[in-house]
Amino acid sequence: MNIRKVLTAVLPVALLCLAATARAATIGVILPESYPSADQAKELQLGMTLALKTWPGDAAPKLVIKDSGCDARKADAISQEFIKAKVDVVLGNWCEINAGADALRAAGIPFISSNAERVKAQDLQLQMGRIELNAGEKIAADLRRQTGLRISARTSCWMDFDAALSERVDAVLCPVLTMDRGRWDQVANTYGAAFRKPFTASSARGYAAMEVALNYLRRAKAMKPAAALKETQATATLLGPVPAADAPAPTTALQLVFAPHLPKLNAQQTQTLDKLVKTKGCACPGGTLRNGCPRDSGPWGELPFVVRGGGTPAACAKAINILEL
Structure with missing residues (x-):
């Protein structure tokens, strides 16, 4: 056998296989660039960029960013483009909720959702949000009815x-x-030094989402996407641990913030508001007596929100002028 001829035939194929194996991964990002805020979209992107540049891994993944304009239909269409491009993972839902997730799941592509709200646990999806879909609006509707x-x-x-x-x-x-x-x-210090800009909530959201994506890609080298994504669930990000699938929202997941001056309320509405502030403003756990909070937590005790203000009920009340009603 002519060894030289064999090597001449085999080596190019082997090198091509090695190059394919070593290729940088591709991360697709569905970003609301044109709406509702170009500035926020830029901050999200810079946060992701910082996480990429400071990641102590192999070759940095390729980032492909497309604009949804906070439009679910556009996000769905972009997902189809990413499927055709065979990206390794997709980041999205900063604004729209669950858009593109079904198509990506069917194509076997993991999806990381950064919306503050979350849908019920889905295969091949990690959700950064902690609040059940529409829970905020349900709470607000009840409070509107109770307080006027x-x-x-x-x-x-x-x-x-x-x-x-x-x-x-x-x-x-x-x-x-x-x-x-x-x-x-x-x-924040690294971000400021790199971009000469203040580190914002949007920057942090972009950074944390990219942390999750990079942790997933590291695991995906040695296991199938579903298994790699499941292990990624334990990732601790800049914004804390990735919430467990179907985990209930903590009582501090939402904050109710009042205007400095409130309209005149009737006696019953004033009493309801006073009790609400004393209960949720002190973050009383489940109707227990602590720091002067009432034993009876009313209908709000286990709901995932607090009134902004703190300390004692009097301090919470003063923060929204409740004592002056």
């Missing part, structure tokens, strides 16, 4: 986690951004 106040759970805070109030509402119910405080300071 204009309370909204559908403001921009569900995208930027900034509980800003307009003149059209008396209070907003917004998701709370959890964080690993020690890591936050470290990452």
